[in-house]
Amino acid sequence: MELRLTQYIEELAKRSPAVHKQFYPSPLEDEPDEQAMDDPLGEALYHAAPGLVHQYADRALLLASNKCFAYCRHCFRRLWIHNSNNSPPSNLPPSNIPPSPCGRGRGRGAYVAYLHNHPEIKEILLSGGDPLTLSDEELRSLFADIRQASPDIAFRLCTRAPVVLPSRISNEFVAMCASFKPLRLSIHLNHPDELTSECRHALSCFVNAGIPVLVQTVLLRGINDSVDTLTCLFRQCLSLGLQPYYLFQLDLARGTKHFRVPLEEGLELYDRVKEGLSPVPPYAVDLPGGGGKIRLSKEIIAGIIATEKGRFYQLRDKDGRLWLYPAF
Numbered sequence: 001m002e003l004r005l006t007q008y009i010e011e012l013a014k015r016s017p018a019v020h021k022q023f024y025p026s027p028l029e030d031e032p033d034e035q036a037m038d039d040p041l042g043e044a045l046y047h048a049a050p051g052l053v054h055q056y057a058d059r060a061l062l063l064a065s066n067k068c069f070a071y072c073r074h075c076f077r078r079l080w081i082h083n084s085n086n087s088p089p090s091n092l093p094p095s096n097i098p099p100s101p102c103g104r105g106r107g108r109g110a111y112v113a114y115l116h117n118h119p120e121i122k123e124i125l126l127s128g129g130d131p132l133t134l135s136d137e138e139l140r141s142l143f144a145d146i147r148q149a150s151p152d153i154a155f156r157l158c159t160r161a162p163v164v165l166p167s168r169i170s171n172e173f174v175a176m177c178a179s180f181k182p183l184r185l186s187i188h189l190n191h192p193d194e195l196t197s198e199c200r201h202a203l204s205c206f207v208n209a210g211i212p213v214l215v216q217t218v219l220l221r222g223i224n225d226s227v228d229t230l231t232c233l234f235r236q237c238l239s240l241g242l243q244p245y246y247l248f249q250l251d252l253a254r255g256t257k258h259f260r261v262p263l264e265e266g267l268e269l270y271d272r273v274k275e276g277l278s279p280v281p282p283y284a285v286d287l288p289g290g291g292g293k294i295r296l297s298k299e300i301i302a303g304i305i306a307t308e309k310g311r312f313y314q315l316r317d318k319d320g321r322l323w324l325y326p327a328f
């Protein structure tokens with residue numbers, strides 16, 4: 001994955017090793033990783049229309065853009081999100097090709113029709129890439145088309161813009177978002193160093209406009225894998241009126257092995273964070289291969305098995321099915 005930064009992140013990375021590690025490449029990305037997957041979440045299995053992933057009955061995900069302002073080295077869509085031609089990588093077998101982003105207007109009729117014909121979808125997540133790489137007008141038109149097709153649908157706008165380019169957030173943009181309530185903002189935030197005064201200001205604009213801000217954090221080796229760091233991060237979020245929403249176990253994307261915290265270690269860390277803080281977000285993993293999101297606890301570990309690819313935990317989902325996650 002190429003290096004891509006905003007000037008803002010370049011400056012912040014000079015002061016923060018935790019930010020530096022998230023955005024600057026490491027030679028460790030080239031280490032062999034037998035357990036890595038091209039589509040770790042199995043999104044290709046749920047491709048319903050161009051750019052649309054429908055995995056959970058009551059919500060769907062729209063890949064609104066394949067661009068980001070800065071590229072996170074731990075990105076789970078890293079293989080295909082940064083293609084300049086908006087197409088998935090050509091070297092993947094068809095069953096492993098994630099859906100392409102819908103881009104500017106491309107395929108809009110198909111996914112809008114799909115949403116219209118599936119009233120059970122109550123929330124649409126706009127993700128990517130970063131949907132805020134679209135212009136305000138493009139986003140407004142996207143919101144309007146979707147709302148017209150499905151009048152009661154709620155929006156969840158998933159972005160890293162307040163963290164990597166806070167100047168992208170203007171009062172006009174926030175007012176436009178507020179005009180499409182119910183709408184929630186979902187941000188990806190991993191370390192207290194990312195909560196600069198600029199970032200706090202950008203987030204406060206949403207909070208003050210009555211737009212709930214959900215925080216998703218990825219557990220990353222050498223960045224936030226300590227009780228103090230996570231506690232400090234969640235505390236600061238709560239004091240800013242943000243909702244710590246999920247702490248995620250890292251997905252099995254290629255080139256990210258050096259960021260992975262073993263599951264058992266993650267569970268112990270999480271228990272210690274819980275002892276000192278309430279509320280804490282659930283600790284969860286997207287089950288590799290399309291099993292969906294599952295909350296992690298020692299109780300769901302059914303056992304450990306050895307395969308030719310190494311040792312794996314067997315995780316039991318709510319329907320009793322077993323899924324594998326590497327035991328390092």
Ligand code: SF4
Pocket residue numbers: 067068070071072074075076077078081128129130159160188
């Ligand atoms: S902002 Fe999200 S989609 Fe973009 S590079 Fe980072 S993790 Fe990947």
